[in-house]
Amino acid sequence: MITSNPGRTAERITNLEAYVRRNLLAAERFICRHHRDCRGSASPYFYEGQMSHVGKHYDLLVDGQELRIVVVGQEYGQKCTRVNLVARTAMIDGSASEGFQGRNPHMRGTTSILRLLLGGEPGTDVEEERLFGDGAASAHIFDGFALVNALLCSAVDKPPEGCRAGRGASSPLMRRNCARHFLRTLEILEPTIIVAEGQGVRSWIGGPLGLGPEPPACYKGAAIPEIARIDGKQVDILTFIHPSAPGKPAWWGNSVNSRYLKDFVEPTIARWRNRWMRSH
Numbered sequence: 037m038i039t040s041n042p043g044r045t046a047e048r049i050t051n052l053e054a055y056v057r058r059n060l061l062a063a064e065r066f067i068c069r070h071h072r073d074c075r076g077s078a079s080p081y082f083y084e085g086q087m088s089h090v091g092k093h094y095d096l097l098v099d100g101q102e103l104r105i106v107v108v109g110q111e112y113g114q115k116c117t118r119v120n121l122v123a124r125t126a127m128i129d130g131s132a133s134e135g136f137q138g139r140n141p142h143m144r145g146t147t148s149i150l151r152l153l154l155g156g157e158p159g160t161d162v163e164e165e166r167l168f169g170d171g172a173a174s175a176h177i178f179d180g181f182a183l184v185n186a187l188l189c190s191a192v193d194k195p196p197e198g199c200r201a202g203r204g205a206s207s208p209l210m211r212r213n214c215a216r217h218f219l220r221t222l223e224i225l226e227p228t229i230i231v232a233e234g235q236g237v238r239s240w241i242g243g244p245l246g247l248g249p250e251p252p253a254c255y256k257g258a259a260i261p262e263i264a265r266i267d268g269k270q271v272d273i274l275t276f277i278h279p280s281a282p283g284k285p286a287w288w289g290n291s292v293n294s295r296y297l298k299d300f301v302e303p304t305i306a307r308w309r310n311r312w313m314r315s316h
Contacts, residue, residue, distance in 0.1 A: 038154065038168050040093035040180065049090050052224045053121055060188065060217065061085050061120055068188075070213035077207040078191035085118040086111065086188055088221060089128045091179040093167060098154070101313075105153055105180065106227035107146055110237050110278070111187040113201030124183075132178040136160040136292075142233075145279020145289025148297055149231055150177045152305040158292035184221055186240045187214050211240050219244040223267045229308070230264075230271055234278035251275045255284065255296075258303035261311075274308060276301055 060068050066085040068074075075082050096103040112119075119127075131143045137160060139147065147165065148158040154177065156164055167175040187210060192202025218241065222230075232238040238251035245264040252259045254277045262273040277296060279289025288296035 037099055038180075039097045040168075040175070041095040041097065042092055045090065045092060045094045048094065048224055048226075049092075049121065052088070052090065052221060055220055055224065056087060056121065061087065061118055064118060066118055068213075068217075071189075074189060074191075074207070074210045074213055077209040079193060079205040081193070081195050081202065081205070082189060082191045083112070083115055083117045084189045086114075086116065086185065086190060087119055087121050087124050088185065089124045089178075089183040090121065090225065091125070091128075091181055093175050093179040094182055094225070096180050102228060103153075104182075104225065104227045105150065105229055105231070106182045106184050106222065106225055107149065107231045107233060108237055108241060109142070109183065109185045109233050110204055110240075111185050111190040111206065113190050113192055113204060114196050128178050128183060129176075132165075132176040135162060136165075141280035141287050141289040142278070143289075145297075146183070146233070147177070148279075148289070148292060149276070149301065149305070150181055152302060153229065153231075153309070154180070155309065158297060158302070160292060182225055182227070184218070184225070186218055186237050187211065188217055189214070215241075215244045219266075222271075226266070226269060227271050229312075230273045232273060232275040234281065235275065237278075238273075238275040245273070247273070255300065257300070258307045259300075261308050272308065272312070274304060276304075 131139050151158055165177050167177050167180045169175055187206055191206045193205045194202055196202040235251040235254055239249055242249050247264055252275055254275055264271050264273055277285040280287055285296040288294040
């Protein structure tokens with residue numbers, strides 16, 4: 037049985053919004069103290085102030101056990117600037133309403149990951165994307181997680197076209213400077229499981245999380261989760277190839293029958309769930 041603690045989630049969102057106002061976005065102004073240095077260190081196609089999504093039912097209880105899921109991406113890769121938490125959640129709500137087939141490969145793959153983490157199976161049906169409830173009281177699985185990018189600004193190789201994201205061209209300085217914002221976000225959210233979407237992302241967040249720089253292999257079998265500590269609390273970390281990565285995994289997020297999803301993502305999450313359930 038899945039329930040949630042929306043009151044506790046509201047507190048977290050309030051605290052994160054306060055941090056954003058003090059350090060990143062104050063009304064319409066981007067006030068990050070590293071902004072000028074970061075912009076000067078990277079591609080001229082630079083789009084600042086792209087905040088996180090925190091679902092209103094982020095604080096989940098699964099059979100009475102606390103489950104807080106944070107999915108970590110690289111950056112938006114899009115032209116939008118000065119996007120606060122409310123606007124970002126509106127974007128994710130829009131993706132939820134489009135259904136599986138209407139989403140981009142990234143959000144399709146994220147859908148499959150969430151369904152597996154919550155004990156379900158990959159699929160395209162709307163019914164199984166319901167977190168709990170019926171009618172107006174229902175919640176979507178996107179309400180039950182947080183999407184936090186390692187970078188809160190996007191530097192890309194060329195201007196993005198339409199809704200399509202550009203290829204990331206961030207600098208080492210950007211990644212170092214954004215690490216403090218990333219870590220503070222996680223301290224507020226207190227995840228119990230982090231899913232890193234991309235080996236590069238896992239490498240970037242390894243430092244702030246006190247892990248080695250090399251991510252685990254992401255192609256064969258089921259991986260053993262890594263363990264980090266955030267503000268003294270243990271959190272499990274799973275690393276997967278990004279759902280829209282080309283090459284060997286071949287945009288695996290596109291299909292619920294993709295080989296990478298079946299051969300790697302599903303067994304990895306199944307092993308993690310079995311261990312997680314036994315440990316509580």
